[in-house]
Amino acid sequence: MDRPARTSLGSPAETEAGTPDLLRHAAELAIGYRSSIPSRRVGPARGVTADDLRAMVGRPLPEAGEEPRAVIDGLVAAVEPGLVTLGSPRYFGFVIGGSVPAALAADWLTSTWDQNANLYVASPAAAVVEEVVGGWLTDLLGLPAGCSVGFTTGTTMAHFTGLAAARHSVLRTVGWDVEEDGLSGAPPIQVIVGADVHSSLVKALRMVGFGRGRAIRIPTDEEGRMRPAELHRVLAELGPGPTIVCAQAGEVNTGAFDPLDKVADAVATRPGAWLHVDGAFGLWAAAAPGLRSRLDGHDRADSWTTDAHKWLNVPYDSGLVFVRDAAAHRAAMGISAAYLPSAEGAERDPIDYVPEMSRRARAFGVYAALRSLGRAGVAEMVERDCAVARRMADGLAAEPGADVLNEVVLNQVLVRFDDDDALTRDVVARVQEDGTAWLGGTVFHGRAAMRISVSNWATTEADGDRSVAAIVRCLADARRARGGSG
Template sequence: MAPRPRWEAGTAAERAFAHITDYLAGLPERPVAAAEGYAKIHARLSIPLPAGSTDPLEIVDELAAAAEPGLAATGSPRFFGYVIGGTVPAALAADLMAVAWDQNAGLASLSPAAAAAEAVAGEWIKELLGLPATASVGITTGTQMAHVTALGAARHRALARYGWDVEADGLHGAPPVRVFVGAARHTTVDAALRLLGFGSRRLTVVDTDDAGRMRPEALRVALAAGTGPAIVVAQAGEINTGAFDAMGQICAISHEHGAWVHVDGAFGLWAAVSASARRRALVTGIDQADSWATDGHKWLNLAYDCGIAIVADERAHRAAMSTRAPYIPPPAVDEHDPLEWTPEFSRRARGFALYAALRSLGRAGLTDLVDRCCAHARRLADALGALDGVAVLNDVELNQVLVRIDDDDATTAAVIELVVTGGEALVSGTVWHRAVAMRLSVCNWMTTEADVDRAVAAIAAAIADARGRCHG
C-alpha cells in the first residue's frame, strides 16, 4: 500500500507564503496598474493540460512568475480606482488560515467556528452602524449578492402582505410588485433585481438631483400613482459623487405607502462611524429602513470577497433564504446557521477575516480609517482643483472625488490613460452627466498624505502630456 500523503515542511504552502511575503513587501512602491494585459498572461498560462501530475513547488513558482505581471496592485496606497480597499494585516492572516482550514460555512453543525465568527461579526456590524440589534445578518460575496439577499426578504414580505407565498408559488400570477429606484443607482441593484425576477423595464425610475440623490417629492408622486406591493431602493453613497439620499424622508414617504425600504450602502454606510457630525448626518434616518447592504472589501479593508446583508425583519429574511433537507440537521436554539441568511449553502468561511478586521480596528480604529480617507479625498480635491483647467465636479462629502480636465472628453480620457499606464497611481474613468470624468476613491488603510501628493503630481504630469497630445 502506498504511503498516505501528508503535509511537510518545505511544502507548496510554505513556498506560496514566501511569494506572498515578497509581494506584500513590494506593494507600496510597485507600479499600481498591471504591467501586462490579459492576452499576454493568457498566452503564458495556456499550456497543454499535463498528462501526468506536476510537482506542486514547480506549479507555485511558475504561477507566481506568470501571474505577477498581470496583477493590479489593488492593495497599493495609491490605488484610487473604483472603490477598493486594501487588506488589514489581521484580516489577511485570518483569510490565509480560513483557506487552510477549508471550512464549509453553511452549517453550524458542520463548522461551529465559522458560524460563530459570522454571528459575532454580524452583531458588531449592527452595533457600529447603529442598526437594530434584532436584525438578521448574512455574509455574502459582495454587495450585489447582499442586495439579492435583502431584496429577496423584501419580495417575500411585500407579497406576503397581499396573501402570496412567493417561495412556494413563484412570481407567475403574483400581485405585481412595484420597485422604485433612483436614476443614479448602482448597476448591482439592477442585476440583483433581475435575479429576483424583476425585469429592468418594469422598474420605476425616480428622478435625482445633480449629485445623484433621489428626490423625495418625486418618490412621493411615483408611489401615489399606484397601489399594491412596493419596494424602494435608496442609496447611501453614490458611486461617482458619494452623495446620500435623504434617508429619513425616503423612509417616511415609503412607509406611508406601505413600501419596504432597502439601502444600497456598499461604502457609504460607514459614514455612521465617523467622528465628524457632518458626515454622520449623512446617514440620519438610515435606521428606519427595512434592509441594508454593504461591503467588507471596501472600507473594512478585507481581501475579496465579502458582502453583508442586514434585514430588520428576521422572519422575512429566513423565509426568503432558508432551505432544509432531511440530511441537514436543524440548528440548536442558540446556534446561527449561515445557510438560513444567504443564497449560498456551500461557501468559504468569510467570517473569520471579517471578525479579525473588526477586532483589529476596533471602533476607534475604524473611525480613524474612515475620517483619514475622507481627509485624503479632500486633500486630493483641493490639490487637483487648484490645477489650471481642472474642475472638481462634486461636493466632496465623503471619499469620492470626481474631476474633469479642460471641460473636454478627449483630454480627460487621455489623462486617465496616462496616469494608469504610468504606474504611479491608479484612477478610473466614468461618464457623469454625459461627460467623461476621472473618478478617485480613497479607502485604503495604508494611504498617507505623501501618497496623495504623489498621485496629484502624477496627474499634473499626465495633464501636461495629454494637452500636448490632444491640442499640440
C-alpha cells in the same frame, strides 16, 4: 483489479510530508509581494497584453501531476505581469479596499482551516463567529438591534438576498406566498429606484424576477441624490400594492447620499412597503462620528447592504446583508432537506441567510479586521480616506482647467479637464500607463470625468499628493500631445 491511486507525487502521506516546506515557501512569496505593495507599479506590467498572459499561463492540462513547489513558482512567474496592485495605497479605481494585516492573516487561516460555513454542525466556530461579528457590525453601523445578517460574496449578492426578503415580505402582506407559489400570477410589485441606482442593484432586481425596465426611476439632483419630493409624488400616484423602494448611501461616482430620512418618510406613507439601502461603501460612514449625519434616517430602512472587502479592508470576497425582519430573511433564504439538521431549536445555521449552500468562512477575516482596528480604528480609517479625497480634490481644483464636479462629501472625487471629454479620457489613460497611481474614468450626467475613490486603509496625504502630481504631469502631457501649451 483497481490499482491504488498514485500521482507523480507519490502517496498522500509522502506528499503531505512536503507540505510544511511548501506552505513556508508560499508564505515567503506572499510576504515578499505584500512588502512590495507600497513601491510597486500600481497597474499591470507596462504593455502586457492578454495574449502575453495566455502565452505564459496557457499550456495543455498535464497528464501527470507536477511537483507542488514548481507549480507555485510557475504560477507566480506566469501571473506576476498581470497582477494589479489593488492593495496599493494609490489604487483609486472603482471602490476597492486593500487588506488590513490581521484580516489578511485570518484569511490565510480561513483557507487552511477550510471550514464550510453553511451549518453549525459543519463548523461551530464559523457559525458562532458570524453571530458575534453580526452583532458587532449591527452596532457599529447604527442598525436596529436584532437585525439578521448574511455574509455574502459581495454587495451584489447581498442585494439579491435583501431583495428576496423584501419580495417575501411585501407579497406576504397581500396574502401571497412567493416561496411556495413563485412570481407567476403574483400581485405585481412596484419597484422604485433612484435614477443613479448602481448597476449591481439593477442586476439583483433582475435576478429576483423584477425586470430592469419595470423599476420606476426617481429623478436625482446634480449629485445623484434621489429627489424626495418626486418620490412622494410617485408613491401618491401609484395605486395600492406591494412596493419596494431602493435608496443608496454612497453614489458610486460622487459618493452622495440619498436623503434617507426623507426617503423613509415617503416610504412610511405606504403601509407594508419595504425600504432597501445600497450602502456598499457609504454605510461605513455610520462608523465615523464626523460623517455619520450623512446617513440620518438610515436605521428606518428594512434591509441594508455593504462590503467588508471595500472600506473595512478585508481581502476579497466579503459582502454583508442586514435585514430588520429576520423571519422574512429566513423565509427567503432558508433551506431544508432530510440530511440537513432541522432548524428547530438548533443553533444559527449561516446557510439560512445567504443564497449559497457551501461557502467560505468569510466572517473570520471580518472578525480579525474589526478586532485589530477597533471602533476607533474603523472611524479613523474612514475619516482619513475622506480627508485625503478632499485634499486631492483641492489640489486638483487649484490646477487651471481642472474642475471638480462633485461635492466631496465622502471618499469620491470626480474631475474633468478643460471641459473636454476626450482630453479627460486621455488623462485617465495616461495616469493608468504612468503607474504611480491607478484610477478610472466615468460618464456622470453626460460628462466624461476622472473618478478617484480613496478606500485603502494605508493611504496617506503623501500618497494623495504624489498621485495629484502624477495626474497634473499627465494632464500637461495630454495637452502637449494635442498641440496645446501643456
